[in-house]
Amino acid sequence: MSAFRKAFPKLSPISHTKLSADDEWNLQQERMYRLHRGHESMHLEMIVVFLCALVVAQVVLVRWRQRHGRSYNLVTLLQMWVVPLYFTIKLYWWRFLSMWGMFSVITSYILFRATRKPLSGRTPRLVYKWFLLIYKLSYAFGVVGYLAIIFTMCGFNLFFRIKARDSMDFGIVSLFYGLYYGVMGRDFAEICSDYMASTLGFYSVSGMPTRSLSDDICAVCGQKIIVELDEEGLIENTYQLSCKHVFHEFCIRGWCIVGKKQTCPYCKEKVDLKRMINNPWERTHFLYGQILDWLRYLVAWQPVVIGIVQGINYSLGLE
Numbered sequence: 494m495s496a497f498r499k500a501f502p503k504l505s506p507i508s509h510t511k512l513s514a515d516d517e518w519n520l521q522q523e524r525m526y527r528l529h530r531g532h533e534s535m536h537l538e539m540i541v542v543f544l545c546a547l548v549v550a551q552v553v554l555v556r557w558r559q560r561h562g563r564s565y566n567l568v569t570l571l572q573m574w575v576v577p578l579y580f581t582i583k584l585y586w587w588r589f590l591s592m593w594g595m596f597s598v599i600t601s602y603i604l605f606r607a608t609r610k611p612l613s614g615r616t617p618r619l620v621y622k623w624f625l626l627i628y629k630l631s632y633a634f635g636v637v638g639y640l641a642i643i644f645t646m647c648g649f650n651l652f653f654r655i656k657a658r659d660s661m662d663f664g665i666v667s668l669f670y671g672l673y674y675g676v677m678g679r680d681f682a683e684i685c686s687d688y689m690a691s692t693l694g695f696y697s698v699s700g701m702p703t704r705s706l707s708d709d710i711c712a713v714c715g716q717k718i719i720v721e722l723d724e725e726g727l728i729e730n731t732y733q734l735s736c737k738h739v740f741h742e743f744c745i746r747g748w749c750i751v752g753k754k755q756t757c758p759y760c761k762e763k764v765d766l767k768r769m770i771n772n773p774w775e776r777t778h779f780l781y782g783q784i785l786d787w788l789r790y791l792v793a794w795q796p797v798v799i800g801i802v803q804g805i806n807y808s809l810g811l812e
Contacts, residue, residue: 542809543802550798570680572793577673589670596674599623600681607685612692617714620689621747624682631675638668676789686748689713690758706738712758713744736762 558565574597581590603623606616641664644650650660693715709718718739720731732742736757740748748754755764 538809539802539806542805546798546802546805550794550801554794566680566683569789569793570677570684572797573673573677573680573789576793576796592670596627596677600677604681604685608688608692610692612689612715614714614716617689617744617747620682620685621743624678624685625747627674627678628682631671631673631678633671634667635671635675638664638666638671640664641667672788680789682747683754686754706759708739711740711744712738713740713748716741734762734764736760 554565577589578593580586581593600623603620606613607620609616641660645657645660645664650657690713693712706712710716711718718731718741730742731739732745733739734745734757736759738757738759740758745758748758749764756762757764
């Protein structure tokens, strides 16, 4: 026995404080595997519950959006504004919380200006400039985050001696910032667009406009159009839709691309966005806006669906 002890001395227990981050992660995965070993049938039931809840939730949300679009958009926007705040405070993400607070304060002021009556002539330009800035910044963050993730997956980070974990974290955080604030900015821009257009009287969500539109007035901002259609403006040009109504180019682009409107601000005739966007680089911005609209569901309603699934699993005794 003494010879065995000399050959194989007693090993001291492993201290978790001496483990690296990767070893700690591998140890947690091993514990999770051991805990759930032999529960394949239970896991299959949980997957079925999740898929059924996902399908039912999708049907309910689509029907809600079709029948009561305004309430659906407001509830979705409220969830997108509050749910990340809960996880931010819970996980101590102070950097995101500071950016969230700054965005909320400035956007609240913009929303306050857009809902005032009478509406100032400078307010529409201020609103669209702010949300266009948010839109472009979110686009830049999204592209940088996506490229950083591809950069890491291809192993290019090794050439610059950057750890894969660090470069991947940077890419995921940048992509999340871009997508989240892009969605939030477009939703708030849509609300401001409705309020401003309704206040000016040239647009009504349901029904006829309360004011008639002159040929030299822009229905988006209510200001006079100085530059003729065939003239080259110093700051911006004048744009005419297929319905023959004319607008400031910056106003109608903000109305359609940033404010998510696809109809004329006055007669509600459908706008041909492909005809409006001639620059191929601007088409990527339009496609990015469509992606943001699709991701609204993932950001706002996916946590709710997962919470419902967790409740069903708990009631059925599934771990």
